[in-house]
Amino acid sequence: MFAVSATASSGLAVTFGSQTPSVCTVSGSSVSIVSAGSCIVAANQAGNANYSAAPQVTQTIVVNQAGQTIVFGSVPASIAVGGTASVTASGGASGNPVVLGSATPSICSVSGGTVTGVAAGTCIVTANQSGNANYANASQATRSIQVTSTQDQGSATVAAPPLSEFGLFFMAICLMGAGLLTGRSRSGFQFKGNGSKRTQKCLDAT
Incomplete structure (x- = not known):
């Protein structure tokens, strides 16, 4: 809402009205915006016994579309390849939905x-909202999520006592059978995953 003013050479009061009520309305000297478009405010002065009515004067005011802003909700910093995460975003007053998408389809996909x-790298999630007669399209918003490779199972070391050649051979066969053997260092055997109990059993058996 904003105010308008006008004066007449006669000094008599000027009244205002709207010629475009679908775009703006006028009450007294206050103008209220209804929608985007051209608002035409008319000024009239009726005159009196000494002054004739003044010619109507109009003023056109362009009412632009209002802007919209997209705001993301909580976005995870990273996800694993094959993993999923939920992302939300809210938009402006047009009432149109915020549509999420992927600017990096080789790294990540977005559905709803x-x-x-999809693959290790930087995933860029996009958010768009269209406008309408009164609201402009929102500027695209983006967020980045790191997509990481599936983590290795890891390795651990179990201290091994000095073994004879036969003991080493038996130990290697035992670990290979369990699918745990990856190598041996001075401090012990390298095994995969959560295989410490099985590895200890192999050591106990040598």
């Missing part, structure tokens, strides 16, 4: 509000 890691 679900992001899926």
Whole structure:
């Protein structure tokens, strides 16, 4: 809402009205915006016994579309390849939905509000909202999510006592059979995953 003013050479009061009520309305000297478009405010002065009515004067005011802003909700910092995460975003007053997508389809895909890691790299999630007669399209918003490779199972070391050649051979066969052997260092055997109990059993058996 904003105010307008005008004066007449007669000094008599000027009244205001709107010629475009679908765009703006006028009450007294206050103008209220209804929608985007051209608002035409008319000023009239009726005159009196000494002054004739003044010619109507109009003023056109351009009412631009209002802007919209997209705001992301909580976005995870990273997901694993093959993993998923939920992403949300809210938009402006047009009432149109915020549409999420992927600017990096080789790294991640987006369906609705679900992001899926495709390959290791930086996933860029986009958010767009269209406008209408009164609201402009929102500027695209983006967020980045790191997609990481599936983590290795890891390795651990179990201290091994000095073994004879036969003991080493038996130990290697035992670990290979369990699918745990990856190598041997001075401090012990390198095994994969959560295989410490099985490895200890192999050591106990030598």
